[in-house]
Amino acid sequence: MELVLSLGIGILTGSGVWLILRPRTYQVIIGLALLSYAVNLFIFSMGRLTVNAPPVLPGAAEIDPAAFTDPVPQALVLTAIVIGFATTALFLVVLLAARGLTGTDHVDGREPER
């Protein structure tokens, strides 16, 4: 499982980095989205991978922490997803505005001379 997860994160990051270095705004936004998926998975993996363990502790009884999964990264990922979603949506609007104002989808707002 560790291998699959780390491969997944690696592929997402690699594609994301490649895409944000591309000259078209749409590629940049997709790159940022892929990168944020990779980061979310990464945060998740920082809480260590556990299978079939609940993150929420039951009442007052003595508990064994090893039987539970770390709830903090899950909370962090939720927050990161929400924030990433909102900022990506905002970026999308700016991207469309830039396309409308400059007439091109190049990130510099003008086509490079060939």
Added chain:
Amino acid sequence: MIAAPEHLVIAPVVLPMVAGALLLFFDDRERRLKATISILTAVALLAISVMLLIGAHADGEAGAGRVAVYLVGNWPPPFAILLVLDRLSAMMLVLSSVLAIPALAFSVGRWQKAGPHFHTLFLFLLMGLNGAFLTGDLFNLFVFFEVMLAASYGLALHGSGTQRVRAGMHYIAINLAASLLFLIGVALIYGVTGTLNMADLILRIPAVAAESRPMLEAGAAILGVAFLIKAGMWPLSFWLPTMYTAAPAPVAAIFAIMSKVGVYVILRLSLLFSAAGMPEGTSSFGWQLLFLGGLATIAFGTIGVLASQALGRLAGYSVLVSSGTLLAAIGLSQTGVTAGALFYLVSSTLTISAFFLLIELVERGQDTLANVLAVTQEAFGEGEEDEEVEAEVGVTIPGTLAILGISFGLCAILLAGLPPLPGFLAKFAMLTAMFNPAGLGGAGTEAEIGQATWWLTALLIVSGLSALIAMSRAGIRAFWAPVDAVVPRVLLIEILPVGLLLAATVALTVQAGPVMRFMEATAEGLHQPWSYVEKVMSQPPTVRPEAER
């Protein structure tokens, strides 16, 4: 404590949030009402943060001052979401509200009409700023950063226009990428230490196993890159001048403190980490990187200042010079230099903010093409003039131009770091501390002045000189050169904020003694953070009289 009741600590976050949300209920045509509410909020914020500052400075141990800890969910410290108020955060709160009032007042003149929800976004930006200054844990720092950035995206695009949208798009893309780095850094640190609370982190770092150490260091480094992007360290700073130039004037004025947020976090975290004995090698590598990066940033900013043909870009590059100076001073990691750097932070932020507001007023009477021509002519024609002439000639030119000219001259003096204004005092404080590490008249200081000190000294002086050259050139072009100059129409509400900010810098000069003592106490508290850590970790949750919930 009469000066700082318990719940006042969270007011700088809650107040702008509530006020900003409230403004959403009014139609955008009710501008007068909206402006009144938001300016009143900013004034209230100033009052609150001054009270907090007095509370933080007043009594308590000499080192950390009175550290106030506010547990938001009333959980005990390592788990709690907490706000921590010490001298540094109180100072930054005061600074942000001091900048907010003039910027908001300035916007009443014309800018608030340029697009919807200006005041709401502005207040949310303040909320994010204040939250970032107050928070005591890394993840909430991220959240407040995002609040601040999301509001700043909206503000940067306020008024629309091709140039603004283009610069704004770069700004957003870079900051989104930086936020992802921020998250990776936070996640790595959490993965190794199992905590996000800054104070708890410091206690746990020494216990980290040797094989996990590289992970922790990588996490800290990645986190640092995210903040250095915000602070604008070369070579992460190419977005900054374009962005600040394109932003509307009142927005640029408050953005002056946004690059300082990055500096603030670096200052706080690097000193905390070094107190926790992040291994000597890494620690010194980190300091060196900050120092050298700072030097490179000053150099880059200086070249930019000299090369700028438009006033807006000049101001943008001045932001870089100021960031670079701060980073280099932090990189030296001496208590005295840090105190000077804090003084510099306050004075340069006020200056740049005033300058951004002023530029918009001055440029109303000009067209940009004339600027380019003027510079080209100068290159082949006459040399530079002295600065002090400007005030004398001010009498003969019409009223508006005279006031603008005097303000411009003051900005030039501040940016160049000439006496008597605080730009000079701050640089002097830093240089004195650098050359006398043991304090003035301290023993054995003769031989210890290193190469680094000389480099920084030289760069500081050169950057001041080039600011002076660039400013007098720009001043001549703006006020004397135009033959048939159109006198810009300036409203009282627009020139007053500039005057207010400049008056604040004059006040800094007059009160330089007490302010400097405060900065020294702050720097000492930062360099010896153990009482801060202790106070945060030992804060007991409030005992509630009734049953839970």
